[in-house]
Amino acid sequence: MSGLLAGRVVVVTGAGRGIGRAHALAFAAEGAKVVVNDLGAALDGRGGAAGPAQSVVDEITAAGGEAMANTDDIADWAGAARLVGNxxxxxxxxxxxxxxxxxxxxxxxxxxxxxxxxxxxxxxLKGHFATLRHAAEYWRAEAKAGRARAARVINTSSGAGLLGSVGQGNYAAAKAGILGLTTVAAAELGRYGVTVNAIAPAARTRMTEQAFADDMAAPGAGFDAMAPDNVSPLVVWLGSTESAGVTGRVFEVDGGRVGLAQGWRHGPVRDKGARWAPAELGPVVAELLAEGVEPEPVYGA
Structure with a gap:
């Protein structure tokens, strides 16, 4: 490995399994010291166990890296503070x-x-905000003390947050909210040397194994396009000092693909210069729709 993250301290939430585990291992392989956070809950969020986080820590230390386990609930205000403090x-x-x-x-x-x-x-959504809020407080204090760190935040959204997903109204709304939080945090925290970006990954995990059942790679088939490990290289790079000029962006990543997602943008406009009457707006909306770009379909529609 290149040692791209040598000496840097990284917190990864939900790192006991799936994509988070892949992130933790990839950061450690590049020389980072990793705090592996995982509540150890079931797929629906119920319950908890220390095993998943500690298992990843054991993998990292067995390979010669440095890591510690944390099992705090990241959506609990005090738990998020403890995670950063750890x-x-x-x-x-x-x-x-x-x-x-x-x-x-x-x-x-x-x-x-x-x-x-x-x-x-x-x-x-709250889990992203709570950890980000406490980390930002730390980074602001460091900057004011003359010890500004080249800090990085990588948030995890989803294709559901970008386009919506049938049967996942709660999840899609939360993931879309993360995108809004990312853009605001990028604008507010830049003065402290912090960049904030988001990813919308696709990989086979506990959460997606049914959706990607047809994409399972056969044993010995070579490159597994749906392996969680494929997402981590971009996240590691975004966490490095090399990514200093990149902030407020959203990347789609899966398999060997990395793409830049283009979010809401101002489109066609009609300005009457006065208040519209409701009866006037039918033709106006028709013109705007004719000139605008068709939205991409909702997943599962």
Whole structure:
């Protein structure tokens, strides 16, 4: 490996399995000291166990790297603060925050319960905000003390957040919210030397194994396009000092593909210079739609 992250301290949430585990191992392989956060919950977020996080730490240390386990709930305000504090206390600082933790409770909107909405929005959206908020407070203090760090945040959205996904209204809303949070954080934290970007990955994990069942690579088939490990190289690079000029961006990544997602942009406009009457707006909207770009279809529509 190149040692691209040598000496940098990285927190990865949801790092006990799947994409998060792949991130933690990839950062460690490039020389980073890694805080492996995972609550050890079931696929629907219930329960908890220390085993998944510790297992990844054991893999890293067996390979000669440095890592520690953390099992705090990242959507709990005090838990998120402890996570950031663990990195600073154990490894002397924090350079990279990778927000990855989450779970699913999929259901069509007409059947979606309030608790299922709240739980998914909490872990994905509040979980991103809480860790980011405490990390940002640390980085601001460091900058004001003359010790600005080349800090990096990589948030995890989804194709569902970019385009929507049938049967995942709670998840899609949370993942779209993460994109909004990313752009605001990038604008606000740049003054402290912090870049903030997001990824929309596709890989085979506990959360997606049914969706990608047809994409399972046969044993011995060579390159597995849906392996979680394919997502991590971009995340590692975004966590490096080389990515200093990249912020407020969203990348789609899967297999051997890396793409730049183009978000909401200003489109065609009609300005009357005065208030419109409702009856006037039918032809105006028709013109705008004719000139605008057709939206991409919602996943599963």
């Amino acid at each position: 990195a600073v206390e154990e490894f002397g600082g924090l350079d990279v925050l990778v927000n990855n933790a989450g779970f699913l409770r999929d259901r069509m909107l007409v059947n979606l319960a309030e608790e299922e909405w709240d739980a998914v929005v909490r872990v994905h």
